[in-house]
Each structure stands twice: as structure tokens, then as C-alpha cells.
Amino acid sequence: MTSQTTVDAADETPDAPSTPGPAKGLRGHPWLTLFSVAIGVMMVALDGTIVAIANPAIAKDLGTSMAGVQWITNGYLLALAVALITAGKLGDRFGHRQTFLIGIAGFALASGAIGFSGSVSLVVTFRVLQGLFGALLMPAALGLLRATFPAEKLNMAIGIWGMVIGASTAAGPIVGGLLVEHVSWQSVFFINVPVGVVALVFGLVILKDHRAKNAPRSFDIAGIVLLSGAMFSLILAIIKTGDGWSWSEGKTWGLIGLSLVCFVAFAICETKVREPLIPLAMFKSVPLSAGTVLMVLMAIAFMGGIFFVTFYLQGVHGLSAVDSGLHLLPLTAMMIIASPVAGLLITKFGPRVPLVGGMLATAAAMFGMSTLEADTGTVTMSFWFGLLGLGLAPVMVGATEVIVGNAPLELSGVAGGLQQSAMQVGGALGTAVLGAVMASRVSNDLPGNWADAKLPPLSPDQLDQAASAIQLGAAPVPPNVPKPVAEQITTVAHDTFMSGMGLACTVAGIVAVVAAFVAILTKAGSNTEAGAASVHI
Secondary structure, X not given: OHHHHHHHHHHHOOOOOOOOXXXXXXXXXXXXXXXXXXXXXXXXXXXXXXXXXXHHHHHHHHOOOHHHHHHHHHHHHHHHHHHHHHHHHHHHHHOHHHHHHHHHHHHHHHHHHHHXXXXXXXXXHHHHHHHHHHHHHHHHHHHHHHHHOXXXXXXXXXXXXXXXXXXXXXXXXXXXXXXXXXXXXXXXXXXXXXXXXXXXXXXHHHOOOOEEOOOOOOOOHHHHHHHHHHHHHHHHHHHHHXXXXXXXXXXXXHHHHHHHHHHHHHHHHHHHOOOOOOOHHHHHXXXXXXXXXXXXXXXXHHHHHHHHHHHXXXXXXXXXXXXXXXXXXXXXXXXXXXXXXXXXXXXXXOOHHHHHHHHHHHHHHHHHHOOOOOOOOHHHXXXXXXXXXXXXXXXXHHHHHHHHHOOOHHHHHHHHHHHHHHHHHHHHHHHHHHHHHHHHHHHHHHHHHHHHOOOXXXXXXXXXXXXHHHHOOOXXXXXXXXXXXXXXXXXXXXXXXXXXXXHHHHHHHHHHHHHHHHHOOOOOOOOOOOHHHHEEO
């Protein structure tokens, strides 16, 4: 192949150009490359939240519990998180163009398969495949940008790249609402097929292959297995506590213990192998470490908090999927408006102040959302949603520069994978941890609220079934119940749900405050402007 020959020659020639030269024609043109990768990145980022608005419809159609719905989200996020760093190394080793195109094709095919799935187990299975293929294209996109753009324009390109991710993440609920209400929940996944075809065509025509000169030549299989096992065990333990397991049970702590053992073994393994999955020396950089932790904490607060908002809008307020998405428009609009402004501020003043301010605004928004009631009006909701978008924008835009800019140049793919992996791990932890918080509060409050309303007593099994419905914002009203009794049950269900959601949002706000302190340790990377020099074309 021509691209292979070009890259190999560059690797062997010490005088290969250190910065991208002027683009000739379509292939390798910087701005067309940005446009091409943005289509793929948009598809993956959108899918992280577009499914949130479809969760109630999926749960109703497939008859699943809160844990089942969580796995539809977490299966995708976990697969992304586990595979992103490995995918970054694949791009560094075999070429970012190839991994990007394979990721696009696989993501589109897995999306179509989900639309034809008739059970939760199949949906989760194909969501995992979606995540694996999505992991291939995310760090490859960043690697292509760093290789294609001249040094003086790289910051601008990374800022736009971050803005696309942020805007797509925020736009998910609106797009999902339109599709769910006017077509079906399956259409949320089918839409990725034509978008994937467009992205694939653009990629084949425009993208030019690039590989780092000092890219890794082997893969840390033991590291991949240990890190995957550690994260899977931890998330499974947390999710199961929200689906019937107790924190006092041996099997819960057995999984947590297994996770800790795997994490420790992973850390030891990384110090022994020649080319580790995550070179631990990277974390000697305090800003890089702080940026990674910041991404995890931000995603816990954002993804965990927004997970319940869709159930609140549709279940408690009784809004349609489209109206739910429209109620989240302030969040989307503020992220789109604030992202380029945040990019300018970060370029001029550095990332520290915008990131700290963004996380404090996020914390304020989450604390505000914890005060929402079953009858809260649109204006109040819009204010808190808009403030959340304002707070998230600088973090979405700035964290990429902090992590990638402070990483060694030859590990650009690994750093890109680390940044996205941190976000996906945080998203999975957010839905799992806050889901467990919600489940615990609902289970604790429901018996007392039910008794105080003088409703007919329920057996333990009936209480469990009612709690499962309430966690999804639904009122467990049996058929043929007199209207006054149905209204009482609905009031109890909504009050109990709001108590759980309030606690979950409070926890998310506390996490955001911690993230603001972590953001103090960030600074602009010394490698960002020299990013292009690491890639020989």
C-alpha cells in the first residue's frame, strides 16, 4: 500500500520533515481531515448520551430493570474505557487512518445489529461491540489531527475537536427524543448506519496515514487483561448493589477485592514489561495525572446526574421523549455557545482558571438539581441545566490539551486513549455509583412513605417490585385501582423518586467540588505546540 511505504520510509529516514507540509489535494488536507474525523467522533460522543433519552422506552419495550438499563449504558462505556488505551497503541503502531476506518465500519454495523435486537442481553452485547469499535476511532482521530495540523494551528484544531465532543454529548437527549417519539427507540441506533457510511467515504478519500516514529512494537496482553478485569469487577459490584445485592454480602466485597487485586497486579505488571499498556512514568507529570483524575470526576458528576434526569422528565413530569429533549436544550445550547469561548480563554490564560471555574459551576448546577421537586417549573429546570452546560464546556475542551500536551510525544495515541478512557470510566462509575445511591434511598424510603399514605400493605416481594419501578420514575399502579388510590400511589412514587434523585445529585455535586480542587493542579502541556513534530509523514 502507498501509505505503508510512505510511513516506513519516514521511520527510516532521519531527515524526515518534522512538521506537516502544505496539503496537496484532498488527501491529508488539515481542515478536511478535521471535518472527516469530526463526523466519526460526533457519532461516538452522541451515542454516549443519546441512549439516555431512549432508556425509558427500551426498559418498557424489553421489560428490564434499572440494572438492565444501566448495563445498556455501562456496557458501552466500559468497553470504550477498557479498549481506548489499547486502541491508541494500535493506531500508533499500525496507522491512525486504518484504525479509524475500521472503527467507523464496525461501529455502524454494531449499531444496526442493536436495532434488530429483541432482548436486553442482545442489546447489551452489541453495545459492548459498539464500544470496542468506538474505542478504535476516538484516539485515532486525535492522532490524525496532531499529525496533520501545523504546530501553530494545532491548539485551534484540538479545541474544535473538543467542542464537537462536548456539543455531541449534550445534543444526545434532543436527537434521541425526536427519534424515539417520532420513529422508535431502535432508530436511535439505526441512524448511525448512514452516518457511518458518510464518515467512511470521507475517511477513504481524505485521511492520510500517519504513525509515530517511536511507536510501540508489541502489546501488553497481561496489562490489558488485568485492567479489564479490575474495572469490570468494580462496576459489576456497584451495579449489583442496586439490583438486590447488599453491601454487607460477601459476594459484593469479593468482587471489590478482586478488582483491587487486579489493579495492584496491573500496576506491578506495568513496571515489568518492556512496552506497558500504560507507561506509569507518564503519571510523574502532575498536570497529566490531575487532568486524568479531573476527567473521571467530571464524567461521574455529569453522566451520573444526567442519567436520572430523563426518567425525571418522562416519568415524573409525564413529558414525551421530544419534550424531554427540548427541556434539556439549555444544556445543549450553553455547551455549544460556551465551548469556543472556553477554547479562547484556555488558549489565552491557560487551562487552570477555566477548569476550576467550570467544575464549580457544575457543582452549583448539581446542587441546584438536587432541589428539584415533582412540580418544579420549566424556568427553574432550564436555569440549572444551562448552568451545567456552562460548567462542562471548559472541561470538555481543556482536558484534552492538559492530558495530551503533558504526555511524551511518542505516546500521543496512548494519551488520547487515556483522556477518553478516563471520561468513559467516569461515566460508567457515575451511572453505577449514583444508581446504587438512588436504589438505596428508594428502598429505604418507600416502606415508610407507603405506610404514611395509609395504602394497603405490600409483601417484601411487592415492595421490591414497586421500588424497581420507582427507580425508573414510574408509579407502580396496579390495574383497576380506584382513582383516589392510584393518585396516592403516584404521589408516593414521585416523592420517593425525588428523594433518591436529590441524594444522587447531591453526591454528584460533591464530586464536582472535589474535581475543582483537582483542576488547580492542571496546566498547559509543553508538547501541544510541538505535537506535529512527533509524527513523521
